[in-house]
Amino acid sequence: MTSIDRLTTLCPPPSPPTTPPTDWPAVERQLGMPLPTDYKQIADTYGPGTFCGFIHLYHPHAHTPWTSLTGPMPTTIRAQLQQERAQYSHPLPADPQDLFPMAVTDNGEYLFWVTRPATSPDQWTIAVNQARGFHWYSHDGTLAGFLTAVLSGQETVPLFPNSLLDHGAAFTPLIPAGTLTAEQPQPNSTMAPSDDIRAWARSHGYEVPDRGRIPAGILDAWQKANNS
Incomplete structure (x- = not known):
């Protein structure tokens, strides 16, 4: 049994699939790097959505640029890591340029591929x-x-x-088919300064840390409020 078989047996995907097929060569050209085979299988099998209502996998067909694999978040998060590396002495599992974010949790943790070796994505590990x-x-x-x-x-x-597994392993699709594809123009990815986003979030009742990463849910809310 393959790793994908074990995952789909444990956590059944939606049926039928919630998104059209992804043009993976086009996505990889856009990113400028290859992608792991298992990620492409997971993305094709499950579509955009959430595992256990907590882990949001970045996807080329995401409904928002902030959860899109080809959106602005990977570059933004890498820049934040570079800034933190310059300001603080805490260790990182790899150079920020070797860490590619591909999922986010409701709490604001990011899941990264450690992209070494760069040309062998099926050997990449997770941080x-x-x-x-x-x-x-x-x-x-x-x-x-x-x-x-x-x-x-x-x-x-x-x-x-x-409490992650209190209700068992489950996957919840987030969007209907065809909302956003890798071939469509990306939404406006211009991000306001983080201080402006923090100020907006606090004025709307969100709790946001004074430093570090702004949780994806707040970024999503800000994006919707300022692009409506």
Whole structure:
């Protein structure tokens, strides 16, 4: 049984698929790098959505640029890591340019591929950062293996809530088919300064940390409010 078979047996995908087929060569050209085979299988099988209502996988067909694999977030997050690396002495699992974010949690943790070696994506491992701190968790395996281990309870990520599996392993699709494709123009990806986003969030009742990464849910809310 393959890693994808184990994942889909543990956590059944939607049927039928919620998105049209992805033109992966076009996505990889846009990103300027190859992608792991298991990620492409997961994205094609599940579509955009959330595992256990907590882990949001970035997807080429995402309904918002802030959860799009080809949107502005990977560049933005890498820039934040570079800034933190210059300001603080905490260790990173790899150089920021070798960390590519491909998922985010409701708490604001990011899941990264450690993209080494760059030309062998099926050998990439997984790293998870702390949302409001400098701790990291590493998984020496693929994304499919990571999701299967976490959603089965065989592997515990200390950064994730203890209640993650209270309702079992489940996947919830987020959008109908065809909302956004890799071939369509990307939405406006110009991001306001982080201080402006923090000020907006606090004025609208959100709790946002004074430093570090702004949670994806707040970025999504800001985007919707300022582009409507």
